[in-house]
Amino acid sequence: MRLHRNLVFAVIDGLHQIFNENKYADKVVEQLLKRDKRWGARDRAFIAETTYDIVRWRRLYAEIAGAGSHFSRENLWKIFAVWAVMRGIQLPDWKQFYGTPVRRIKGKFDELSRQRIYRESVPDWMDQLGEKELGQETWDKEIAxxxxxADVILRxxxxxxNKKNLQFSLRDQDIETTEIKGYPHALKLKERANIFKTEAFQNGWFEVQDASSQLVASLLDVKSGMRVVDACxxxxxxxxxxASLMENKGQIIAMDIYENKLKELKRRAKRNGAHNIETRVIDGSKTVKKLINSADRLLIDAPCSGLGVLRRNPDAKWKLKPxxxxxxxxxxxxxxxxYSRMVKEGGKMIYATCSVLPSENQQQVKDFLASEAGKxxxxxxxxxILASDSGFDGFYMALLEKSK
Structure with missing residues (x-):
């Protein structure tokens, strides 16, 4: 691989924004890709994948580079050099790479890889918490x-x-997909591609949604004609x-405290042809009170640490705090x-998170069931769902039923 100056400078600029300005990696990459209209698919892929890769392995690369936690422009170039050397990429004769100790980089990598905090590039507190909650053996596999x-999964x-028609449509644009056993509505891309420009996406034929996340709606056991509340x-x-499982029949009340997210939902629902979704902003306790004992089904996809989705949000490792x-x-x-008060007698509720920590999952359910509200x-x-077992995002979901 030959490194191109303008692409590498874009990566360095992106890393500066992520590490020093605390901006979200996905937003930074999205803006970087708009910088030069002349960039082709390979150029864009290099910028996105390299930026995410260095963010993912930040601690390891920074330690090898001797940068510690000081991400000056000079140190960002050193970290990039480590990334390149570890991939066998020959460094060009640029002043930023003068004096790069290639042999020492490889030796340091071998030395540090013996410690999990460097091998898996994870903060001390997160590594300790993961081992405490999951045990050493499971945490070893899970953080790896x-x-x-992450694969790109479509729903x-x-x-x-249907699946076949979508596959044919994407194939016409040289995008190949495979089915995933046990996931009836999922297709996996064989190679990454800009699927958002496809006619199939514009027509609302699919959404990007990880396979684990797709199991939540199915577990809720919805039927056409029900009143379903998606509370978060x-x-x-x-x-x-x-909406698709209910065949557009019945009512889905989609609630959230963030109005801008619900506006995005309305736009997506229109493209999807989902007509039975009503949005409501949670602006106080009255929003919930109006729905007490009225929902056939309730989904609580609770806010969480997001430790199950580090594959697609690697910068969360560095933004999260204990x-x-x-x-x-x-x-x-x-x-x-x-929110559980919204479930009517005989109704069902799911509590779900995209975390792998039992304290956010099983323990929350256990504590709720032991409380007055959960009796x-x-x-x-x-x-x-552990990423190490499934190959997809780490997730948790529990189905509870309210007595008649």
Whole structure:
């Protein structure tokens, strides 16, 4: 591979924004790719994949480069050099690479790889927490799996098409997909591609949604004609899946505290042809009170640490703080206590997170069932998904039923 100056400078600029200005990697990469209209698909792929790769392995590369946690422009170039050397890429004769100690880099990598905090490039506190909650053997496998690049998974929108038709449509644009056993609405891209420019996407034939996430709506056991509340809907990936499972019949009330996310859901719903979704901003306790004892089904896709989706959000390793996890667990408990009141007698509820920590998952459900608010609910089943077992995102979902 030959390094091109303008592409490498774009990566360095992106890393500066992510590490020093605390910007989100996905937003930074999105802006970087708009910098030069002359860049082709390979150029864009280099910028995106290299930026994410260095973010993912930040601690390891910075330690090898001797940068510590000081990400000056000079140190960012050293870190990039480590990335290139570890991939066998010959460094060009640029002043930024003068004096790069290629042999020492390789030796340092071998030395540091004996320690998990460097081998898996993870903060001390996160490594300790993962081992404490999952055990050493499971955490070893899980953090390794969470450091692999995520596949691109599509969910077929059955309101508009089916798997075969979608596959044929994408194949016409040289995008090949494969089915995934056990995931009835999922297709996996064989190679990464800009699928958002395809006619199939513009026509609402699919959404990008990880395979683990697709299991949530299916577990809720919705039927056409039901009233379903998606209480932490966000931009609505699961609301859209619910609409397709309900064949657009019945009512889905998608709620969130962020109005801008619900506006995005409305736009997506229009493209998907999902007509049974109503959005409501949660601007106080009255929003929930109006729906007490009225929902046939309730989905609580709770805010969480996001430790199950580090594959697609590697910068979360460096943005997360231990105190945030403690606070988010209190929020999860409060949401369960309050929102569960919306379920009517005989109705069902799912509590889900994209975390792999039992303290955010099984323990929250156990505590809820032991509380006054949870005394009328019975535990039905749960799905504990580890990235190391499934190959997809880490996820948790528990199905509870309210007594009649």
């Amino acid at each position: 799996a969470l450091n692999r690049q 077929v929108n059955t309101l508009k098409t 809907a966000g931009a609505g990936g699961k609301s859209l899946h619910l 105190e945030f996890i403690e606070e988010i667990k209190k929020t999860q408990a409060d949401i369960l206590q309050s 009328d609910f019975k535990f039905k089943k749960e799905n504990i």
